[in-house]
Amino acid sequence: MAEIEVIHPGVRSLVQDDGRPGLAFYGIPASGHLDPDAAHRANRVLGNPVSSPLIECHLVAPKLRFRDQVDFAVSGADFGWALDSVPVERDRMLSAASGSVLTGAGATNGARGYVAIRGRLDCRFDHASAATYGYAGLGGVEGRPLLKGDILRVLLPEAAAAGTNPGARPSVAAIEARIGILPGPEWHLLTDDAHRELLSASFSISMNSDRMGARLEGPALAIRPASRMATVPLLPGTVQVPGSGAPIVVLADGQTTGGYPRVAILPRGELSKFCQLLPGRAFGFRQL
């Protein structure tokens, strides 16, 4: 068993895996990685099962001390990762000596990154998943993001390291500024002008966002009154527009039902790209 000490948790670092789909009927969202490709890449280079629990980092890197020797990998956005102040590359198996410290800074070309350890992270499983769902205290480390002083334990594999090719990492240019959307069931509740605005205006993700939903800043969209609409199902990627006209994009921890119009929906691949947009970064939507 190797130990990793959380010296500083960054903005929000928390354990994730492929999530717990299949429970949305009960109001339990699937949760899971916001950038599954990046998370799987980190596990793949280590020879871990791709769905192994790892640490998802948001906006600012955590500071971690490897109390014992481990192999690890980082992936996703560029957090300027360094081990004992020596820069390290993403998407490669890296070796950490006992006592070494992993640091990083603010993410620069994306919003989310991953730290995976070769072996198996010892964490809480709820409904067969270690994905942290903070609102209900499920998964991860006591159902919450990492805190300063947390000690993470990793069961080390017996066999020697046998990582595999991570696959191509999308280039920085691929973190697109135009996110594809499909019309949603209440697309018709937007006025014609609002349709045009949705597909041409500039938006950004508000800092007032989390893994449940991304609130957007930008023009208020004119929507026909629906304040007494029946409650309807939601999926991650749904774009809701409440009466204020300010869109909210439902994310992996998002509510499973809601009463605001569902004007559009981001398909899975577009949602991953969207989740790599830094708050404040301008982007637009395009119709698929």
Add this chain to the structure above:
Amino acid sequence: MSGSFRLLDVDLEVLPFGERAILLRRTDALADPLVLPRLGERLASAMPDAVVDVVATEVELMIAGAQGVSLERLERSAIAALGKLSDHPAVHPRRFRLPVCFESGADWAQVERESSLDRFAYIARLQQVPLVLTMYGFVPGFLYMRGLPEALHCSRKAVPDQRAEAGSVAVGGPYFGIYGLPTPAGWNVIGHTPLGTATPRELPPTPFRIGDEFRVEQITSASLDELRRNPPSMSELRIDG
């Protein structure tokens, strides 16, 4: 998409919802509003081939497919599974008291404005009607209840609040609801209950079932504090023996 069809005396239309889910939407009047939630419950407990998730509300049943499954295949699988479900006999509902303290509801001003009732009249009317748990959803432990007379309906907020504490009771559209966990809230909070409705590490994540009936019972803030310290048991809350 096949368009419309009829299932268990309910008219439904099929719509796509993104690239990996379909919606079965009721097109008839809600003679029995619990039909889709009950069907959803049975589908969710034994998901057919190609289906990875089910969400049921009174008006729509959402069925999400595994990656790579076409919407056409998803529709065939879902309709075949639903067609095998025979009419579910109505379960004798359980009846519970629902103690609520209305003294610190943050959104009474909006509710009074929309209903044109002062809060005392609103509370009096609320206590006269049975409320029925009709859907799960939103977050685990959130209970959607129907039964509010139209005069007591209230629009959802244009900008949802950041946080309603666990135990908040609220009105949104035609529904009365209980927030089992502290979460963002788009409904109008009118009070607080000491009842714990959320047990998220269990399945189902609540001790209450679809079809359960509730009668609101006004309590003081002193009683609220006392009941929070010593929560009533399920049997103490039952009013049907």
